[in-house]
Structures are given as C-alpha cells and as structure tokens.
Amino acid sequence: MCPPEHFRVTYSINPWMDPSKPVDLPLAVAQWEALRDRYRSLGHTVEELEPDPDLPDMVYAANGAVVVDGKVLGARFAHPQREAEALAHRAWYAARGYTAFHEPEHVNEGEGDFAVTASWLLAGRGFRSSPLSHPEAQEFLGRPVIGLDLVDPRFYHLDTALCVLDDSGDSEVMYYPPAFSPGSRAVLAKLFPDAIIAEEQDALVLGLNSVSDGHHVLLPQAAIGLFEPLRERGYEPIPIDLSELLKGGGSVKCCTAELRG
Ligand code: ARG
Numbered sequence: 001m002c003p004p005e006h007f008r009v010t011y012s013i014n015p016w017m018d019p020s021k022p023v024d025l026p027l028a029v030a031q032w033e034a035l036r037d038r039y040r041s042l043g044h045t046v047e048e049l050e051p052d053p054d055l056p057d058m059v060y061a062a063n064g065a066v067v068v069d070g071k072v073l074g075a076r077f078a079h080p081q082r083e084a085e086a087l088a089h090r091a092w093y094a095a096r097g098y099t100a101f102h103e104p105e106h107v108n109e110g111e112g113d114f115a116v117t118a119s120w121l122l123a124g125r126g127f128r129s130s131p132l133s134h135p136e137a138q139e140f141l142g143r144p145v146i147g148l149d150l151v152d153p154r155f156y157h158l159d160t161a162l163c164v165l166d167d168s169g170d171s172e173v174m175y176y177p178p179a180f181s182p183g184s185r186a187v188l189a190k191l192f193p194d195a196i197i198a199e200e201q202d203a204l205v206l207g208l209n210s211v212s213d214g215h216h217v218l219l220p221q222a223a224i225g226l227f228e229p230l231r232e233r234g235y236e237p238i239p240i241d242l243s244e245l246l247k248g249g250g251s252v253k254c255c256t257a258e259l260r261g
Contacts, residue, residue, distance in 0.1 A: 001036055001255055002049040004028045004059035009247050013079045014156050016249030028244035032059065035218070035240050035255060042216055042238075047259070049092055057082050059245060060254040062111040062159060064089030068121070068141045070261035071100040075110040078128045089257075102140040108133035111257060112157035115164050117171035119144070120191075124158025126150035126181075146191070148184040154204070155179035159253045161203065162188075163219075165196075165212045165235060172196075172233065174210075174226065176203035196229045209251040211258070220251045 007028050009017050039046050051058050064085055066073045072093045075086045089110075093101055106129075108114070113129035114137060115122040121143045125131045127150055138145040148158060155161040161179035165172040174196035177185045188195065198208055207223025217230050221239030230237045242251045 001032075001046055001257070002058045002061045003051050004032050004245065005051045006053045006056055007059050007245070007248065008056045010056060011081055013081060014249040015154050016246065018247070021247055023247055024244055028059075031240075031242050031244055032255065035242065035252065038218065038238065038240065039256075042213065044213065047092075047096075049088060052084070052088060055082070055085050055088070057248060058085050058088070060112075060248065060250045061089075061257040062254050063109045063157075064257055065093065065110050066108075066114045066116070066121075066137065066141070067098075067258070067260050068116055068143060070098065071102070071141055072098050073102050073108070073110075073114075073137055073140055074104050076104045076107045076133075077109060078107050102136075104133060104136060106130040106132040106136050108137065109157060112159050112254070115158055115162060115173075116143075116167055116258075116260065117164050117173070118167050118169055119171070121145045122158065122162065122164070123147050124150050124161075127153060127156035146187065148187065149181035150179055151181050152179050156249070157254075160206055160209050160249075163208045163210045163212065163217075163253065165217065165230075165233075166214050168214065174198055174208060174229070176200070176208055179203070196226065196233070198223075199225050202226050206246060206251040209253040211253050211256050218252050220246070 108129040113124040134145045162175035176198040202223040202225040205222035210219035227237045
C-alpha cells in the first residue's frame with residue numbers, strides 16, 4: 001500500500017475524477033490508515049511504498065504490478081501522468097529480492113486489470129490494459145488468461161467490476177454484468193455460474209473494488225446490497241469508508257497490491 005500523502009485530483013483520466021471537486025486530504029489519510037490498520041488487525045502484513053509528491057495517483061498501489069507465485073509482472077501505464085509509478089514499484093520489488101521480474105512491452109495496469117483465480121488470470125481490456133498484454137502475461141506467469149472486454153467507462157479497470165472472493169478450489173467471484181460486453185458476460189456466466197451478481201447501486205459506489213482474504217471481504221461501506229449475499233456464502237463483509245479516494249476513481253482494491261508468494 002502507498003500512503004495518500006500527496007493524493008489530489010488535478011487531472012482527469014477516468015469519469016470519477018473531477019478536478020473542480022475538493023479533496024479533504026487529512027480525511028483521505030485517516031481513511032487510508034484505517035484500511036491499513038484493519039488489514040493488520042486481521043493478521044495480514046502490510047508493506048508501505050514511499051509516496052512521491054509528483055505522483056498523486058500513487059495511492060492506487062494495485063496498478064503497479066501483478067505478483068503470482070513470487071513472479072512479478074511489472075506495469076506499464078496507459079497515461080503519462082502515471083508512467084513513473086511503474087519505476088517505483090519495480091524498485092520496491094528489486095529491493096525486496098524479487099528476482100523474477102518481467103518488464104512489460106505492452107500497456108498493463110497491474111491488478112487493475114488482472115485478477116487471479118485458482119486456475120486462471122482474468123484479464124480486462126477496453127480502456128487501459130492493451131489486449132496484447134494478455135498473451136504477454138500468460139507467457140510470463142504461466143497461467144491461462146481469460147480476456148474480458150470492459151464496455152462502460154465508469155468501470156475502466158477490471159477491478160472496478162469484478163472481485164475474486166476465493167482463490168482456492170472453484171473460485172467464487174462477484175461482478176457487475178453491464179460493465180462487460182455480451183460475449184464476456186457469457187464467458188463469466190459459464191465460468192462462474194454461482195457468482196454474486198451486483199446491482200447497479202452497489203457497482204456505482206465501487207462495491208466490487210474489494211479485497212477478500214478468502215473469509216473477510218473488505219469493501220466500500222456504501223455497497224450495502226452486497227453484504228447479505230456475501231454472508232449467505234460464508235464470508236464476513238467488512239465495510240470500509242474511502243469516500244475521499246473514490247474521488248480519484250478507486251477504493252479498497254485499488255489501494256491494495258497483493259503479494260502472492
Ligand atoms: N485515478 C486512478 C486512475 O485513473 C485510479 C486508479 C484506480 N485503481 C484501480 N486499481 N482501479 O488511473
């Protein structure tokens with residue numbers, strides 16, 4: 001995770017970002033710290049990346065890489081405003097001894113567009129990550145990639161429209177079908193016939209931008225429609241308030257890069 005010390009909305013690269021809307025920075029920091037502390041109280045280890053004053057979107061740490069079995073697929077950002085973030089992530093992994101690092105040839109925004117299930121890598125395209133990044137990820141990570149087409153600019157990253165709840169066995173997911181093309185919806189229905197299907201009001205508060213450890217699901221507190229379906233499946237929903245970070249177009253998942261192995 002990367003502290004939002006320098007978070008601000010001064011440019012707009014997704015429909016959530018309105019530079020004329022004020023951001024309460026002390027509140028953003030307090031909300032982010034509450035999320036970090038919640039992970040720790042649940043027994044997870046949280047590493048912090050040093051924020052850079054010139055990179056206001058760096059708080060969305062999920063975009064910096066994808067790690068599977070200790071192998072790191074680096075990011076390449078679609079917009080010049082975020083380009084340098086990839087270097088900060090790369091340096092972090094190098095300093096921590098991750099030697100299997102792949103410098104990407106094609107644009108991919110890390111876990112923003114790649115979701116790891118027990119058997120596959122679900123991969124979004126349409127707004128940010130290049131379709132060419134999909135075979136690149138498959139070749140490096142050795143996981144079959146399932147490409148999914150995003151069609152609604154409000155759900156510009158896969159992690160704004162789909163969340164993997166359990167990455168063991170037959171992975172469970174929750175997602176918002178209208179964010180996907182008809183063909184991709186059919187693929188999702190086939191792969192995950194028992195998925196939790198999100199309603200529009202929950203998707204519009206970025207309710208799917210959540211993190212699950214297989215039991216606890218940390219999700220935006222306004223996504224109340226998802227709480228009961230999660231409980232019915234044995235998960236424990238943990239509501240999180242990240243109202244200030246929503247102004248940049250992100251929530252719980254965007255702020256969290258998962259280190260797998
Ligand atoms: N303002 C950032 C952008 O538009 C938000 C990134 C959100 N991250 C995510 N994983 N969806 O790039």
